[in-house]
Amino acid sequence: MMDQIAEQISLIGQRIPKPDGAAKVLGRTQYINDMVLHRMLIGKILRTDRVHARILRLDISKAAALPGVHAVITGDDTPMIGIGVNKDNPPLKSGTVRCIRDEIAAVAAETEAIADQALALIEVEYEDLPAVFDPAEALEDSAPQLHEDKPGNVGLSYNISYGDIAAGEAESDVVLDETYDLHYVTHCCMGPGCVLAEFDAMGKLTIYSQTQYPYNFKMDLAPTLGIHPGDIRVIQPPVGGAFGSKLDVYPFEPICAFLAQKTRRPVKLVFSREEEFIASPTRQPVRAHIRAGAKKDGTLTFRDVNCLLNNGGYTSWGATVPYVMMRTFSGHFRVPNVEFKSTAVYTNNPFAGSFRGYGNVQATYVTATLMDKMAEAVGMNPIAFRLKNAQEPGEVTPQGSLLKDCALADCITIAAEKTDFLKIYAANAKVETGRYRRGIGIATSLHNAGGAKIHKSDGCGTILTMDDYARVTLITGASEIGQGIDAVITQIVAEELGVPMASITIVNDDSAIGPWDVGVHASRTTFIAGNGARRAAIKAKAQILAAASKEANVPAEEMELRGGHVVQSDNGVSIIRLDRLLRAMHFAGEDAELVMVTDYYEPPSEPEGDNHYGDMSAAYAHAAYVAEVEVDTMTGHVRVEKMTVVQDVGRVVNGLGIEGQIEGGIAMSIGYGLTEDLRIEKGIVKNPSFRDYKVATAPEMPEIAYHFIENDTPEGPFGAKGIAELPAIVPAPAIANAVYNAIGVRFDNPPITPEKVARALHGGQDGGDQ
Amino acid sequence: MPWLKFMAATRSRSGFNMNEIANYIAVDTIEEAAETLAAGPVTVLAGGTDLMLQTEAGTRSYAATLMNIRRVAELRGVGLEDGSLTIGALTTVSDLLADPIIGAHCPILAETADQFASPQIRNMASIGGNICNASPAGDLLVPLIALGAEVALVSKADGALHSRRMPVEEFVIGPGASKLGDTEILTFVHIPSQDGAAGAFRKFGPRPALEIAIAAVAVTGRIEDGKFAHMRVAFGAVAPTPVRGRAVEAALEDKPATDETINAALAATDADISPIDDVRASAWYRRHLIRTLTQEILADVFRA
Known part of the structure; x- marks a missing residue:
């Protein structure tokens, strides 16, 4: 009984493998694709194969008559009740189609082959309507109107105004006027x-959903x-990536439910890869016109x-990304006078959804390259210019974000020191010959x-129970979509309860339970979920120590949980084994109790009010990334050799998880900056395959150096x-700035493809434009 | 059960392909293959890396009979006789990369294999399949044309096997089109002795790996007495088929190995190619890349 339990090394900051990793690597994970129900x-x-057309005739009779087909449905069978942010997108379209991804009919059949055959038997006749693809053109009076209740094709607008732009301009020594064209990319789950x-x-629905x-x-x-x-139960089997693409209801989900309802049988619907490219949401394309000023001493004015946002035919979260963009334009660096206006305009293109980084990928591409342009315009180096305008801890941004532990200046300073930035930057800029040129560039964001707090609540519920063997079941509302929350919560709970991580089971895949x-x-x-799990564990610990106190007659505050025991805090001597205590609590006659605690954590943040003002997050973080590149001035190929990451993370919880997130973000951002481009021409997706949509592969990954604040x-x-999200936001503009350092050319229209670089350096004349 | 595996693999989006295949035959000899071809419409399965994608995408459909030739042992491997190479049609791209005879006598093919798709695809893709697929961007076609390679085509008629030979350069006639007869099978690739000639292959795509060329160049030849000699040049992804660079060859042949000659050769590239604008690259960029890659080879390899 006098066992001394050694003090545990804290689990916080350890390198913990993802608990779902082994099954995925071994191919044993069962995704929805793998599921078969009786x-x-x-x-x-x-x-549809049209971008804007009236459906004149839709004949499903041959498809319905095909043996093995159990249901064929069209917009005539389903309610014209829209889904999405503007509720403008009925799952099955009736009457009019507005973009190439429009769903016009669906079948349920015994096999995939029969279902395909049935689709081919559906006859459709259209009358094409005038179409519009450019958001500026769609705003013109003469443009075709896409939605009756959206005059002028305006989907959503966001506007803020702080300070006085004219006064800011009047005191500026330098004013830049720049236009950026930010392109379509897609998640590629x-x-x-x-x-x-x-x-x-x-009549209750169970939906296995991503x-x-x-x-x-x-x-x-x-x-x-x-x-x-x-009457809906959502079960969430493991997903093969989400990255924001599963943050809305999309037509295929209600369509599948309609088919199940009609056939009274389970129905599974799986996209082909081509469908995934054509009919998944994209990142929001943005045409950003920015005017910005600074004084000679470098002060931003x-x-x-x-x-202008190309909204496409319908409205999902893409149209709302200005919500995040404006926080960067107004709050990243000290900017006394800010106006931001955005309009999402309906066109006959596919539409955008939410995507890791939200509008901050677009806003940071603009601000981080503009900061470099401005530094050059006022004759300062990129580091000094940024430090001049970096906020101090405790400053409040115009929109009300309280930067209480602002590490922006630290991020910039450390990034510059670790990379010897200024020396390399100056040396690179002097090189004007040679086929291969090197460049270094920095970007920062917030x-x-x-x-x-964009909803009424930003909370997360947690339920923690312990069984008679001191095993913990932690039920959290927070989903695991590959981001690694299962490992993080396991660490946090194990840390608080002094139990091995292996004794913790996370349940977070069923809305009927969580x-x-x-x-x-x-x-x-x-x-949020980490706080919830920690608070639940602290409540459980209090209950356990109170019981232990009664059992052992030791004040609760003189005990702690360690190594599966209740121990004396001062000397670590075991008072009672935890499982024994739990059984004693459980089988205590009239005083019987189980450890079963709940928590609902609502972070101390506030929703935005007028002028989008409000301290909407309980914490803000900055990062500075430095890219080092080599540009082949003949082929135009840009190779990222090294990425130095300096990021304010508060505290590392899972060392492996955080590096994994950053690596993945860098890969995604290299794609955004250099290779990925969903080519949509006149509403048609021209490259719906991995052959012609270029994601970054292993050889393109740079060396990564991590410095966590x-x-x-x-x-x-x-x-x-x-x-x-910052790892998916900051690298691309750092690369763009590095390319400028290497070859003296700015690209305000990513991706910076080899052809664009070659054209800039060698002046391509003939042929189609890129 | 290779048949069952195959059924599973061909379950396609259109759903029809599987039904189109009425017969499956796995042959063991060239003669059996030729007999099967003589008997009626046949789709030949070798590595399957193009066939699967094309049937899946619906750009190609299966004939009634699917003939698997992968059990024809004599069609895989590399032979050497008097400096000439004979490569079986089933020899994989990975084989080309690892084969010591290729490495010693025809390193340009190993160099090309090293830039071909990904290791997984290289393990499956065959040299014969890459030739018969006749892609304008087919990687192996480019060095094979520069090497003066010939293909052997075998058919069976009147109870006897017939064989004919044809330069690769003549064999491919358009995107996906070749002179392969309906009853013929490509059996071997013959490469004449290079007799110590140098050679190099360069391709470019936006990514360093797993990439379809948007321009490719192969050059073979040597420097004799300070002059370019026996020069053969081929270009890929810049015309309906990989093409011979005859204007460039003429600009080089018997000329001093100088910058001036190289510049003249680069100026001649435009005459040899007819690139198009497409989703992968513009015609301008393809022309620019052809000059860049040709310059790289002539300056770095031949004058190194």
């Missing part, structure tokens, strides 16, 4: 879109299905930003790192901040 049918969607829907005999927001998903899905949200959470987005899960943000779990 009597299950296969669903398929017929999409390895697992294509899929869903499996089943109604029980009582969604990353299971609780509000029910709310968004129910109206179009005409059922109560409470104003930013005046006008953004992102919410303590959730984002408590509410707003969803996986906004870099929030470690911060760990200041323990007060509200974070063990001091941690959310970290997941």
Whole structure:
């Protein structure tokens, strides 16, 4: 009984492999694609081949008559109740199609082959309508109107105004006027879109979904299905990537449910890769016109930003990315006078959704390259110019973000020191000969790192139970979509309860079991769900120590949990084995108790009010990334040789997880900056395959050097901040700045493809434009 | 059960392909293959790396009979006789990369194999398949044309096997089109003795790996008495087929190995090629890349 339990090394900051990793590597993970339910049918969607047309005739009779076909449905069979942000997108379109991805019919059949055959038997006649693809043209009076209730094709607008632009301009010594064209890219999840829907005999829907927001998903899905949200159960098998693409209801999900409803059988619907490219949301393309000024001493004076967003045919989260963009334009660096206006304009293109980094990928590409241009214009180096305008801890941005532990200046200084930036920058800029030129570039950004209060609640529910063997079941509302929350929560709970990580089971795949959470987005899960898990564990610990106190007659505050025991805090001597205590608590007659605690963590942040003002996150984080590149001035190829990462993470929780997030973000951002380009011409996706849509592959990954700033943000779990989006935001503009350092050419229209570089250096005349 | 595996692999988006295949035959000899071809419409399966993608995408459909030739042992491997090479049609791209005879006598093919797709595809893709696919961007076609390679085509008629030979340069006639007869099988690739000639292959795509060429160049020849000699040049992805660079060859042949000659050769590249604008690259960029890659080879390899 006098066992001394050695003090545990803290789990926080350790390198913990993802618990779902082994099964994925071994090919044992069962995705929805792998699932087979009894009597299950296969669903398929017929999409239009027009960009804007009236449906004159849609004849499904031959398809319906095909043996093995159980249902063929069209917009005539399903309610014209829209889904998405503007509720403008009925799952199956009737009457008019507005973009190439439009769903016009769907079948459920015994096999995929029969379903395909049935689609081919559906006859459609159209009358083409005038189409518009450019957002500026779509705003003209003469442009075709896409939605009756959206005059002028305006989908959504966001505007803020702080300070006085004219006054800012008047005191400027330098004013830059720049236009950026930011392109379409798409998520490229390895697992294509899929869903499996089943109604029980009582009319309740169970939907196996890839969604990353299971609780509000029910709310968004129910109206179009005409059922109560409470009659939907969302089960979330492992997903092959999400990155924001599963943060809305998309037509294939209600369509699958309609098919299941009609056939009274389970129906599974899986996208082909081509369908994934054509019919998944993209990143929001943005045409950004920015005027910005500075004084001779480098002080920023104003930013005046006008953004046109190509909204496509319907409205998903893409149209709302200005919400995040404006925080960067107004709050990244000290800018006294800011105006930001954005308009999302309907066109006959496919539409955008949310995508890791949200609008900050676009806003940071603009601001981080513009900061370099401005530094040059006022004759300062990129480091000194940024430091001149970096906020201090405690400053409040015009929109009300309290930068209480602002590490921006530290990020810049450390990044410059670690890379010997100024020396290399100056040396590179002098080289004007040779086929291969080297460049170095820095970019910085700011992102919410303590959730984002864009809904009524930014909370997360947690339920923690312990069994008679001191095994812990932690039920959290937070989904695992590959980002690594299971490992983080396991670490946090094990740390608080002094139990081995192997004794903890995380349950977060069933909306009938889990408590509410707003969803996986906004870099929030470690911060919000981590806090929830920690608070639940602390409550459980209090209950356990109170019981131990009664059992052993030692004050609770003189004990702690360690190594599966209750020990004396001062000398680590075991008082009682934890499992024995739990059994004693459980089988105590009238005083019996189980350890079963709940927590709902709502972060101390506020929703935006007028003029989009509000401290909407419980923490903010900065990062500075330095890219070192080599440019082949003949082929135009840009190779990223090294990426130096300096990021304020509050506190590292999982060392492996954080590096994995950063590596993945860099790969994604290299794609954004250099290779990825979803080519949409006159509404048609020209490269819907991995052959012609170029994601970065292993050889393109640079050496990565990590420098984490760990200041323990007060509200974070063990001091941690959310970290997941900045790695997908900052690298691309760092690369663009490095390319400029190498060859003296700016690219305000990413991706910086070899052909664009070659054209800039060698002046291509003939042929089609890139 | 290779048949069952194949059924699973061909379950395609259009769903029809599987039904189109009425017969599956796995042959063991060239003669059996030729007999099967003589008997009626046949789709030949070698590595399958192009066939699978094309049938899956619906750009190509299966004939009634699918003939697997992968069991024809004599069609795989590399032979050497008097400096000439004979390469079996089933020899994989990985084989070319590792084969010591190729490495010693025809390193340009190993160099090309090293830039071909990905290791997984290289393990499956065959040299014969890459030739018969006749892609304008087919990597192996470019050095094979520069090497003066010939293909052997075998058919069976009137109870006897017939064989004919034809330069690769003549064999490919358009995108996806070749002079392969309906009843013929490509059996071997013959490469004449290079007799110590140098050679190099360069391709460019936006990525360093797993990439379709948007321009490719192969050059063979040597420097004799300070002059370019026996020069053969081929270009890929800049015309309906990989093409011989005859204007460039003429600009080089018997001329001093100087910058001036090289510049004249680069100026001649435009006459040899007819690139198009497409989703991968513009015609301008393809022309620019052809000059860049040709310059690289002539300056770095031949004058090194």
